[in-house]
Amino acid sequence: MSDDLDDIEHSERGPSTAHRWRKCKASVRKCRGLPDTAGIDAAHGTVFHYFAALCLEMGLDPQGFVGDTLFVPKFGDLVFDQAMADNMQYGLAILRAYMDEPGVFLLIEKKLHLDEWVGPGEMGTTDFTLIDVKNLRIISFDWKYGAGVPVSPIENDQAILYVLGAWSDYARRMFWEEMSERHPDGHWKIASWEDDIEVTIIIEQPRAGGGGGVWTTNMGHILSVGDQILEDAEETEDPNAEFNPGPSQCKFCAAAKFNTCEARARFVSDLAGLDFDNLEDDFGVCAEPEIPPATAVSPKQRSQILLHKDMIIKFLDDLHASAYRDAEKGNDVPGMKLVAGRAPARAWKDEQKARIVLTKKFGDDAEVRKLISPSQVEEKIGKKAFKELFGKAIKESAAKPILVPDTHKKEALRNVLDDFDDIETDNMI
Numbered sequence: 150m151s152d153d154l155d156d157i158e159h160s161e162r163g164p165s166t167a168h169r170w171r172k173c174k175a176s177v178r179k180c181r182g183l184p185d186t187a188g189i190d191a192a193h194g195t196v197f198h199y200f201a202a203l204c205l206e207m208g209l210d211p212q213g214f215v216g217d218t219l220f221v222p223k224f225g226d227l228v229f230d231q232a233m234a235d236n237m238q239y240g241l242a243i244l245r246a247y248m249d250e251p252g253v254f255l256l257i258e259k260k261l262h263l264d265e266w267v268g269p270g271e272m273g274t275t276d277f278t279l280i281d282v283k284n285l286r287i288i289s290f291d292w293k294y295g296a297g298v299p300v301s302p303i304e305n306d307q308a309i310l311y312v313l314g315a316w317s318d319y320a321r322r323m324f325w326e327e328m329s330e331r332h333p334d335g336h337w338k339i340a341s342w343e344d345d346i347e348v349t350i351i352i353e354q355p356r357a358g359g360g361g362g363v364w365t366t367n368m369g370h371i372l373s374v375g376d377q378i379l380e381d382a383e384e385t386e387d388p389n390a391e392f393n394p395g396p397s398q399c400k401f402c403a404a405a406k407f408n409t410c411e412a413r414a415r416f417v418s419d420l421a422g423l424d425f426d427n428l429e430d431d432f433g434v435c436a437e438p439e440i441p442p443a444t445a446v447s448p449k450q451r452s453q454i455l456l457h458k459d460m461i462i463k464f465l466d467d468l469h470a471s472a473y474r475d476a477e478k479g480n481d482v483p484g485m486k487l488v489a490g491r492a493p494a495r496a497w498k499d500e501q502k503a504r505i506v507l508t509k510k511f512g513d514d515a516e517v518r519k520l521i522s523p524s525q526v527e528e529k530i531g532k533k534a535f536k537e538l539f540g541k542a543i544k545e546s547a548a549k550p551i552l553v554p555d556t557h558k559k560e561a562l563r564n565v566l567d568d569f570d571d572i573e574t575d576n577m578i
């Protein structure tokens with residue numbers, strides 16, 4: 150391992166938060182000084198990344214590390230478990246196939262300078278970047294261990310910044326020398342020679358259905374995005390940089406988590422039809438907030454609200470968490486108080502000891518056995534073996550159509566009800 154856990158980005162404008170600060174320039178100053186919001190899921194991601202890099206650098210099988218631990222600040226010793234080892238296999242196979250190619254230059258868990266693209270002193274750590282000078286290509290691979298939000302490689306700011314860092318630190322000089330050697334007349338410098346360098350960005354997100362993928366573009370495009378990133382980064386330094394609330398940028402913003410962002414609060418309350426300015430007066434007279442009936446909104450208003458449904462729910466969750474924290478500290482939470490909640494279900498203090506006693510008393514009835522699900526079997530034996538062995542044993546139900554933003558990559562279903570009518574008519578014939 151070339152780097153340690155200090156590599157976890159704490160920069161104000163690191164690659165992992167670029168999707169936020171590029172959209173909301175004010176978020177950089179608004180998050181300044183707020184505590185780190187990374188939770189246990191991010192800590193497990195750190196463990197996953199650490200052992201993935203170890204396996205790659207040492208050429209080892211992740212199964213050999215199952216049960217080992219890694220100390221993650223704030224969270225203590227976390228275990229590298231079987232699921233992590235299994236989830237790593239496919240990505241490792243991809244990376245090893247690339248590593249076996251002759252003459253390629255590899256950057257594994259490598260810190261890269263981003264001064265040129267984000268500002269002085271900025272850095273980022275690539276999981277894996279390959280520079281293949283002979284074949285004029287760069288491949289950048291990024292693990293995502295999160296299961297909640299599927300991440301696409303297309304125009305992915307974080308991955309693009311890793312390519313740009315690799316370009317500044319290594320690739321630009323290497324490709325320049327290669328081109329100079331191939332075309333000594335120097336004619337190539339007139340054209341946009343970077344367009345001839347293929348860039349492939351791969352995101353491997355094993356736990357999120359629909360997450361990850363492969364995106365191929367060229368270095369000319371990446372450099373033009375780099376120019377825009379630099380402009381955005383410079384704008385974040387403006388003390389009057391504007392707020393731009395939105396679902397993706399606010400989702401993991403510390404200012405949202407700690408409810409210090411009025412712009413987001415106003416945005417959400419406007420969406421919900423609440424008169425933010427009158428909330429205190431309404432509270433004083435115990436008035437119910439006025440929420441318009443569903444029939445009073447136009448189709449466009451309805452879409453605007455539904456497209457931001459998660460943001461509204463997250464805002465309410467964050468408000469609740471902040472009120473709860475205040476109440477725990479004994480601070481005044483007007484109109485609310487902490488009371489004893491429902492106790493969690495009772496549990497055995499020591500399951501192993503309880504199992505011995507219960508088995509003696511109840512025999513086989515001491516435990517409830519449950520079949521593992523088709524998804525769990527597929528995870529254990531892989532898609533191909535699963536299909537061969539259990540394909541005929543699976544009961545599949547038709548997926549119910551869902552409403553998604555019209556930017557979603559799936560093709561729109563048309564006339565769903567007509568299709569349904571057809572089925573009913575067919576059945577009647």
Ligand code: SF4
Pocket residue numbers: 169173175176179392393394395398399402403404405410411412413
């Ligand atoms: S909560 Fe949203 S609007 Fe406020 S600073 Fe963060 S990203 Fe910007």
